[in-house]
Amino acid sequence: MKFPGRRRHKHYFPVEDKDPLISQFHSSDRLTHNYICGIDQIVVDIEAKVDQAFLDEFQLKRGMSQVIDSTITNALYDRLKRDKLVEYEFAGGTIGNTLHNYSVLADDRSVLLGVMSENINIGSYAYRFLCNTSSRVDLNYLQPVDGPIGRCFTLIDDTGERTFAISAGLMNYLRPESIDKALVQNSSALLISAYLMRTQGDETMTEATMQAVQYANEAGVPVVLTLGTKFLIEQDPTWWAEFVEKYVDILAMNEEEGEAITGFSDPLLAADKALDWVDLVICTAGARGMFMAGYVEESFKRETEHPLLPGAISEFNRYEYSRAMRKSECENPIRMYTHSAPYMGGPDAIKNTNGAGDCALAAVLHDLSANVYHKLNVPNSAKHEQNAFTYSSLAQISKYANRASYEVLVQHSPRLSRGLPEREDSLEQAYWD
Ligand SMILES: Nc1ncnc2c1ncn2[C@@H]1O[C@H](COP(=O)(O)OP(=O)(O)OP(=O)(O)O)[C@@H](O)[C@H]1O
Numbered sequence: 001m002k003f004p005g006r007r008r009h010k011h012y013f014p015v016e017d018k019d020p021l022i023s024q025f026h027s028s029d030r031l032t033h034n035y036i037c038g039i040d041q042i043v044v045d046i047e048a049k050v051d052q053a054f055l056d057e058f059q060l061k062r063g064m065s066q067v068i069d070s071t072i073t074n075a076l077y078d079r080l081k082r083d084k085l086v087e088y089e090f091a092g093g094t095i096g097n098t099l100h101n102y103s104v105l106a107d108d109r110s111v112l113l114g115v116m117s118e119n120i121n122i123g124s125y126a127y128r129f130l131c132n133t134s135s136r137v138d139l140n141y142l143q144p145v146d147g148p149i150g151r152c153f154t155l156i157d158d159t160g161e162r163t164f165a166i167s168a169g170l171m172n173y174l175r176p177e178s179i180d181k182a183l184v185q186n187s188s189a190l191l192i193s194a195y196l197m198r199t200q201g202d203e204t205m206t207e208a209t210m211q212a213v214q215y216a217n218e219a220g221v222p223v224v225l226t227l228g229t230k231f232l233i234e235q236d237p238t239w240w241a242e243f244v245e246k247y248v249d250i251l252a253m254n255e256e257e258g259e260a261i262t263g264f265s266d267p268l269l270a271a272d273k274a275l276d277w278v279d280l281v282i283c284t285a286g287a288r289g290m291f292m293a294g295y296v297e298e299s300f301k302r303e304t305e306h307p308l309l310p311g312a313i314s315e316f317n318r319y320e321y322s323r324a325m326r327k328s329e330c331e332n333p334i335r336m337y338t339h340s341a342p343y344m345g346g347p348d349a350i351k352n353t354n355g356a357g358d359c360a361l362a363a364v365l366h367d368l369s370a371n372v373y374h375k376l377n378v379p380n381s382a383k384h385e386q387n388a389f390t391y392s393s394l395a396q397i398s399k400y401a402n403r404a405s406y407e408v409l410v411q412h413s414p415r416l417s418r419g420l421p422e423r424e425d426s427l428e429q430a431y432w433d
């Protein structure tokens with residue numbers, strides 16, 4: 001686990017001053033390591049710039065993520081290739097991206113559950129998926145299938161709006177018995193997306209997901225749900241709200257998905273409503289940055305040093321300097337909220353917003369997982385007198401998340417190619433302490 005910290009002069013000394021006992025003590029194999037796991041439909045993104053006429057031609061609804069049949073897939077693919085419209089092909093999937101980015105940010109292990117073609121040819125989509133995934137993402141638990149993984153045609157129009165057309169292949173054939181109980185129950189978080197509930201016919205992905213969720217719930221492992229696309233939620237918001245309340249501990253969404261599930265278009269109110277169901281909420285809001293909402297025990301609350309912000313909940317950021325706790329861990333839970341604007345006001349030129357939200361979630365998961373790691377290795381630290389869920393305050397986490405998503409906006413792919421710089425002026429000292 002990467003703890004981005006300060007470098008102190010006293011740690012740099014000549015070789016002859018080296019104490020053999022100290023080097024033994026610092027040997028990293030004595031540390032206990034933790035990991036997070038996630039389930040995804042394994043897909044490769046095929047990205048192309050198109051116009052509305054193109055979407056109409058293939059009966060695709062703008063802005064949606066939709067599953068397409070093999071006839072449309074073949075026609076679409078042939079057309080993209082014929083007109084040389086494909087800009088890039090890269091590993092994707094909302095959870096695949098998030099785990100990859102988590103592993104890059106934390107420089108630590110995550111485990112991806114899903115399917116993988118058992119026979120892989122060089123250059124095939126399965127091959128590409130494996131090549132474009134961080135070596136820190138453990139792919140050893142993937143279930144082999146006799147056929148292709150999924151393809152996600154990512155069609156971007158002039159306004160930057162993305163329309164996803166999914167050619168499923170065998171991506172939804174993960175079986176419940178392929179979910180390793182101990183793996184899930186020993187993890188620091190289980191990450192799932194709303195897309196996993198979109199299955200048809202004999203596809204088993206939904207059952208596999210529910211099996212993993214049940215294992216996680218039994219063991220008190222936080223279940224993190226990312227909502228994926230508003231169109232899925234709009235189909236049955238009540239079902240989703242009940243699902244979240246029953247099984248989920250941390251909810252990640254953008255403002256449109258937030259409105260679909262809570263009925264509130266204001267991201268702060270949407271986050272507040274979702275806090276009725278879960279312990280921690282992340283609501284990204286595009287150019288407006290992001291909102292987070294969580295709980296803290298009254299006696300551990302910390303007042304912000306920033307100006308108090310107006311909003312639908314007045315002075316909502318008052319306790320944003322507190323570390324979040326599970327509601328059940330609080331005797332007198334109080335709600336706290338934070339808002340962060342985009343890092344540096346957002347980049348001058350946005351290359352691609354695809355995956356910005358996934359990356360924000362990866363940063364939040366890094367913070368959560370760092371807390372578990374610290375607790376495992378330094379259990380007597382004063383830091384853990386408070387039984388917090390997060391390593392940092394809500395204010396710091398949302399800044400970190402925006403910093404991480406900035407990196408995705410200035411590159412073409414939703415997956416980070418490298419970690420963040422160890423220290424930045426824009427992050428307060430408290431974060432690194
Ligand atoms: N136009 C923008 N200008 C500045 N920052 C932006 C812009 N769009 C996104 N961001 C940054 O990226 C973060 C996440 O963006 P957004 O709300 O678009 O996520 P999303 O819709 O969930 O994305 P995805 O589904 O592709 O992962 C925001 O919190 C913000 O920091």
Ligand SMILES: Nc1nc2c(ncn2[C@@H]2O[C@H](CO)[C@@H](O)[C@H]2O)c(=O)[nH]1
Pocket residue numbers: 040041042043044045065091092093094095097152164166193195354355356358414
């Ligand atoms: N797992 C999964 N990912 C999707 C789906 N539609 C779009 N995405 C991914 O969402 C990512 C952006 O958030 C892209 O990289 C896409 O691969 C889907 O139906 N299932």
